[in-house]
Amino acid sequence: MKVLVTGAAGQLGHDVLELLRLRGIECRGADLAEFDLTDGAAAKAFVTDYAPTAVVHCAAYTNVDKAESEPEICAEVNGMGTMNMVRAALAANAKLVYISTDYVFNGSGDKPWKPDDEYGPLNVYGMSKVQGEDAVRSLMTRFFILRTSWVFGLNGKNFVRTMLRLGEEKPELRVVADQVGSPTYTRDLARVICDMLPTEKYGIYHVRNEGFVSWAEFADMIMKKAGLSCRIIPVSTAEYPAAAKRPLNSRLDGSKLAESGFAPMPSVEDALDRYLEELRSAV
Numbered sequence: 001m002k003v004l005v006t007g008a009a010g011q012l013g014h015d016v017l018e019l020l021r022l023r024g025i026e027c028r029g030a031d032l033a034e035f036d037l038t039d040g041a042a043a044k045a046f047v048t049d050y051a052p053t054a055v056v057h058c059a060a061y062t063n064v065d066k067a068e069s070e071p072e073i074c075a076e077v078n079g080m081g082t083m084n085m086v087r088a089a090l091a092a093n094a095k096l097v098y099i100s101t102d103y104v105f106n107g108s109g110d111k112p113w114k115p116d117d118e119y120g121p122l123n124v125y126g127m128s129k130v131q132g133e134d135a136v137r138s139l140m141t142r143f144f145i146l147r148t149s150w151v152f153g154l155n156g157k158n159f160v161r162t163m164l165r166l167g168e169e170k171p172e173l174r175v176v177a178d179q180v181g182s183p184t185y186t187r188d189l190a191r192v193i194c195d196m197l198p199t200e201k202y203g204i205y206h207v208r209n210e211g212f213v214s215w216a217e218f219a220d221m222i223m224k225k226a227g228l229s230c231r232i233i234p235v236s237t238a239e240y241p242a243a244a245k246r247p248l249n250s251r252l253d254g255s256k257l258a259e260s261g262f263a264p265m266p267s268v269e270d271a272l273d274r275y276l277e278e279l280r281s282a283v
């Protein structure tokens, strides 16, 4: 196996590369410095030259609120950029892993979303990730689409880091309590990606840490585990305006993972414990 990982300078791409190397798998990372996804010729030239047997496509436009004011750029990177990666992977006869999101759903009800449920994105970012999924599904057969949610990793900004910083500075914080989902540690997601890569078990999977929490519950968990006295005040989405509308029900049904013979994801709490430990040892 020879693997190309896009978004190598981001949270997930970094951890996928690290794990591939640990497993002794030939791999290479690429980010904007190597090629811009939106340049189809550059993407194809880079992939053809490296000739991978698999592409893990982690690169994306990920600023959900900013996307509302620059929808064309977001669609170009996540929609057209993914189309470019699909074409490049096909030219190299490589299988492809595409990372997608809970934001492809409309967040109604309280039942966990299944992989075959209908799309209903509420914001520009979610729509662009649907375009990316469509590009993969319409052109390829050897693909894995992994929808994940609320990602945190060592190599980048995320909710956990923000809470740790604000928790040091403020006595209390207002955090949204009516959006429910599963925070996901990039190391755990990277493990699943690396387990799937050598298989032919193609399709759409939901991969997130086990357990559902609101942002406020997760913030509270972070404060307690980090030994911070900052008090979390639960508020509604309506009380906390943001540029992009977000789904209230971001629960993803992850049962297909174990049904397909892959090791299950650890719990949110276990993931947070390991993440905080890694942050401490990195200081």
Ligand SMILES: NC(=O)c1ccc[n+]([C@@H]2O[C@H](COP(=O)([O-])OP(=O)(O)OC[C@H]3O[C@@H](n4cnc5c(N)ncnc54)[C@H](OP(=O)(O)O)[C@@H]3O)[C@@H](O)[C@H]2O)c1
Pocket: 006, 007, 008, 009, 010, 011, 012, 013, 031, 032, 035, 036, 037, 038, 057, 058, 059, 060, 061, 062, 077, 081, 099, 100, 101, 102, 129, 148, 149, 150, 151, 152, 155, 156
């Ligand atoms: N973060 C989340 O909570 C979350 C939730 C669900 C799904 N996902 C999905 O999971 C995947 C990984 O997310 P992440 O948090 O690891 O993302 P990330 O940290 O933002 O990393 C994405 C990387 O892609 C690069 N990139 C952006 N535009 C590019 C372009 N035109 N050409 C080449 N590279 C480009 C970025 O470079 P710059 O930083 O220089 O722009 C960045 O290094 C993404 O597909 C994302 O949509 C994320």
